[in-house]
Amino acid sequence: MRAMQQQQEPAQVRVPHVLTVAGSDSGAGAGIQADLKTCAARGVYCSTVITAVTAQNTAGVQGVNILPEEFVREQLRSVLSDMHPDVVKTGMLPSPGIIKVLCQSLKEFQVRALVVDPVMVSTSGDILAGPSILATLREELLPLADIVTPNIREASALLCGARLETVADMHFAAKKIYDLGCRSVLVKGGDLPNCSDAVDVLFDGKELFEFRAARIKTYNTHGTGCTLASAIAAELARGSPLFYAVKRAKHYVESALDYSKDILIGEGHQGPFDHLLTLKNNALNECMPRPFDPSSLLLYAVTDSNMNKRWGRSISEAVQAAIEGGATIVQLREKDANTGDFLEAAKTCIKICHSRGVPLLINDRIDVALACDADGVHIGQSDIPAHVARKLLGPEKIIGVSCKMPAQAEKAWVDGADYIGCGGVYPTNTKQNNITVGLDGLKTVCLSSKLPVVAIGGIGISNAKPVMDLGVPNLKGVAVVSALFDRESVLAETQHLLSVITDSRSQ
Numbered sequence: 109m110r111a112m113q114q115q116q117e118p119a120q121v122r123v124p125h126v127l128t129v130a131g132s133d134s135g136a137g138a139g140i141q142a143d144l145k146t147c148a149a150r151g152v153y154c155s156t157v158i159t160a161v162t163a164q165n166t167a168g169v170q171g172v173n174i175l176p177e178e179f180v181r182e183q184l185r186s187v188l189s190d191m192h193p194d195v196v197k198t199g200m201l202p203s204p205g206i207i208k209v210l211c212q213s214l215k216e217f218q219v220r221a222l223v224v225d226p227v228m229v230s231t232s233g234d235i236l237a238g239p240s241i242l243a244t245l246r247e248e249l250l251p252l253a254d255i256v257t258p259n260i261r262e263a264s265a266l267l268c269g270a271r272l273e274t275v276a277d278m279h280f281a282a283k284k285i286y287d288l289g290c291r292s293v294l295v296k297g298g299d300l301p302n303c304s305d306a307v308d309v310l311f312d313g314k315e316l317f318e319f320r321a322a323r324i325k326t327y328n329t330h331g332t333g334c335t336l337a338s339a340i341a342a343e344l345a346r347g348s349p350l351f352y353a354v355k356r357a358k359h360y361v362e363s364a365l366d367y368s369k370d371i372l373i374g375e376g377h378q379g380p381f382d383h384l385l386t387l388k389n390n391a392l393n394e395c396m397p398r399p400f401d402p403s404s405l406l407l408y409a410v411t412d413s414n415m416n417k418r419w420g421r422s423i424s425e426a427v428q429a430a431i432e433g434g435a436t437i438v439q440l441r442e443k444d445a446n447t448g449d450f451l452e453a454a455k456t457c458i459k460i461c462h463s464r465g466v467p468l469l470i471n472d473r474i475d476v477a478l479a480c481d482a483d484g485v486h487i488g489q490s491d492i493p494a495h496v497a498r499k500l501l502g503p504e505k506i507i508g509v510s511c512k513m514p515a516q517a518e519k520a521w522v523d524g525a526d527y528i529g530c531g532g533v534y535p536t537n538t539k540q541n542n543i544t545v546g547l548d549g550l551k552t553v554c555l556s557s558k559l560p561v562v563a564i565g566g567i568g569i570s571n572a573k574p575v576m577d578l579g580v581p582n583l584k585g586v587a588v589v590s591a592l593f594d595r596e597s598v599l600a601e602t603q604h605l606l607s608v609i610t611d612s613r614s615q
């Protein structure tokens with residue numbers, strides 16, 4: 109039965125798909141970039157046909173470079189003929205020629221719905237598509253559209269400069285634009301002056317609807333229009349009826365604006381917001397994994413429970429002292445503690461380490477590392493293989509592997525390790541039957557690998573200097589056990605050793 113199941117083709121899942129035909133915004137709050145992020149946030153695949161590349165930031169639009177019509181046609185053909193998007197959403201269409209190419213493509217390759225955001229003037233007041241597109245937009249594209257989403261100024265331009273200053277004016281505009289031949293119109297009121305709510309007006313040929321949201325006080329509104337239109341497209345691709353697609357999209361924009369109201373990106377007067385509603389949490393969350401920094405290998409403290417017992421210290425007291433003395437990374441190496449106690453000690457040590465920005469690794473025990481959300485693990489040649497550890501721990505965690513020979517170092521690299529621990533450099537009592545590789549063996553491993561290396565084995569205050577003086581750039585520091593923990597004062601020994609290795613480094 110099992111064998112038969114394995115032979116079957118995996119079930120294929122069709123995912124909703126929006127194609128956006130729009131301009132690139134270098135500031136990434138609007139345009140193609142907004143569309144990609146919005147669709148990702150709404151769980152919909154998004155492909156992209158780029159019509160223009162803009163130089164933009166939070167101060168406005170500094171430049172526009174329009175792509176050749178024929179190349180827009182080629183992109184459209186590539187996507188539409190093969191990937192069969194459910195819905196097409198348009199943004200910046202900067203020339204009548206590009207609009208014509210799009211209309212021809214849409215007639216050749218049918219899609220379920222067309223959302224037209226008639227981008228002309230951004231909220232910053234910059235012109236993205238001039239009046240030359242108006243006739244083609246009105247006559248050729250709007251009649252194909254299921255929904256058109258002008259902002260106040262764009263609605264006014266579509267209506268030959270009609271003044272739109274109130275919600276009642278927006279009602280009038282929605283009906284008039286509907287008469288141009290589209291199936292429905294949403295006039296967006298984000299830029300309506302003197303209006304305490306953000307009101308959008310939808311007209312579907314029969315009824316007028318108002319969508320109201322409290323106006324969020326924020327500078328970060330760049331790209332709200334693109335986002336609303338692509339969120340509508342995403343909802344339509346997921347199968348929502350138009351009214352609910354607009355309702356959900358409006359709610360999504362409101363949530364994203366509210367979430368992002370106090371984020372700071374750029375120096376200008378209109379910032380982007382966070383489509384994925386994650387950036388602020390990441391920035392505020394101290395537990396967010398920091399990328400591995402090889403310079404943290406400089407003074408690598410490895411704990412030993414027997415030594416702690418001998419000196420009457422708990423693991424966390426030992427770690428606290430090493431951290432205060434300047435250890436730059438800590439590894440908990442507990443060979444005989446019971447798992448429950450080890451886990452509790454690990455949790456306490458993580459708090460101590462993280463309060464000083466120091467990563468904490470667990471020796472060998474992937475289960476403990478996962479359970480306490482340690483920064484990573486250090487594994488030996490006879491422990492769980494590094495590629496399995498990587499699979500279990502995911503891409504963010506730090507994995508170090510003990511290697512004595514270039515072949516092991518090569519395998520560590522292939523398996524996805526972040527650093528190598530190489531030794532024993534000098535003879536040591538901490539590990540019995542451990543072969544000493546010496547300074548030459550250490551150098552050979554360093555030269556054979558691209559990975560950063562930390563030297564280990566019998567290193568202390570008296571002999572750390574020749575290790576640091578080896579002069580190979582990927583040798584980043586020394587790992588020590590006895591020289592710190594088999595001493596009366598862990599703090600003083602750590603400080604002393606740190607001064608020895610930083611002195612030899614600066615020579």
Ligand SMILES: Nc1ncnc2c1ncn2[C@@H]1O[C@H](COP(=O)(O)OP(=O)(O)OP(=O)(O)O)[C@@H](O)[C@H]1O
Nearest residue numbers: 230231259296297298299306323324331332333334
């Ligand atoms: N401060 C705000 N608070 C709540 N909703 C807002 C706010 N600003 C805009 N919106 C909403 O965002 C959507 C986009 O409206 P807007 O009129 O700003 O479009 P736009 O001018 O085309 O956008 P942009 O040019 O910045 O991409 C609308 O649903 C609008 O009501």
Ligand SMILES: Cc1ncc(CO)c(N)n1
Nearest residue numbers: 131132133138139200230
């Ligand atoms: C590329 C691009 N498209 C649309 C807008 C509208 O916000 C913008 N600012 N930039």
Ligand SMILES: [Mg+2]
Nearest residue numbers: 231259298299
């Ligand atoms: Mg606006």
